[in-house]
Amino acid sequence: MHRAPRPTAGAPREGGLPTLRGSRVHLRHLTTDDVDDLHAIFSDPEVARFLAIRCQTSREMTEEFLAGIHEGFHTRTLFQWGIESGGRIVGTTTLGGLDWDNRRAEIGFALARTAWGRGLMLDALAAVLDHAFGELGLHRIEADVDPRNAPSLRVLEKLGFRREGYLRERYIKDGDIQDSVIFGLLRSDRPV
Numbered sequence: 643m644h645r646a647p648r649p650t651a652g653a654p655r656e657g658g659l660p661t662l663r664g665s666r667v668h669l670r671h672l673t674t675d676d677v678d679d680l681h682a683i684f685s686d687p688e689v690a691r692f693l694a695i696r697c698q699t700s701r702e703m704t705e706e707f708l709a710g711i712h713e714g715f716h717t718r719t720l721f722q723w724g725i726e727s728g729g730r731i732v733g734t735t736t737l738g739g740l741d742w743d744n745r746r747a748e749i750g751f752a753l754a755r756t757a758w759g760r761g762l763m764l765d766a767l768a769a770v771l772d773h774a775f776g777e778l779g780l781h782r783i784e785a786d787v788d789p790r791n792a793p794s795l796r797v798l799e800k801l802g803f804r805r806e807g808y809l810r811e812r813y814i815k816d817g818d819i820q821d822s823v824i825f826g827l828l829r830s831d832r833p834v
């Protein structure tokens with residue numbers, strides 16, 4: 643049964659997503675001014691390899707991708723922040739599949755290769771989780787990761803996510819059959 647999203651009191655309603663601050667990055671609502679940065683990130687095959695979206699082969703694809711992000715915000719089913727560092731968008735982090743009745747969402751993230759290995763994603767995700775469990779009032783966050791994506795697995799484990807399942811041959815992307823590791827994090831799993 644499909645239920646219409648029912649925003650909580652903490653869900654943003656007007657304008658855009660709230661700006662979130664980590665110790666090294668800040669996360670903000672994405673605008674059309676960010677298309678070039680987004681295209682640089684999502685046109686890189688190494689970045690897109692384990693993502694649910696296709697590699698962005700044209701600027702027009704990235705513009706459509708951004709339009710989908712804005713539509714998800716307006717329907718309250720997807721909140722996707724740009725991760726800003728050094729005045730540029732270097733990645734995104736997402737709360738998708740927002741289920742307001744069950745206070746649950748799925749977290750997603752991507753980072754430009756030039757920003758890999760600097761701890762920026764750990765900082766960004768910590769800020770999103772604080773917001774999700776705080777202002778948004780969510781109870782559970784899930785993640786779905788290709789088991790070959792070792793850096794993403796490590797980040798989730800550092801944040802306290804627990805492995806809850808392994809789904810064999812769950813996806814086929816560009817002819818590549820991919821397994822999936824399912825992670826979960828409850829509000830009660832987070833340190834106070």
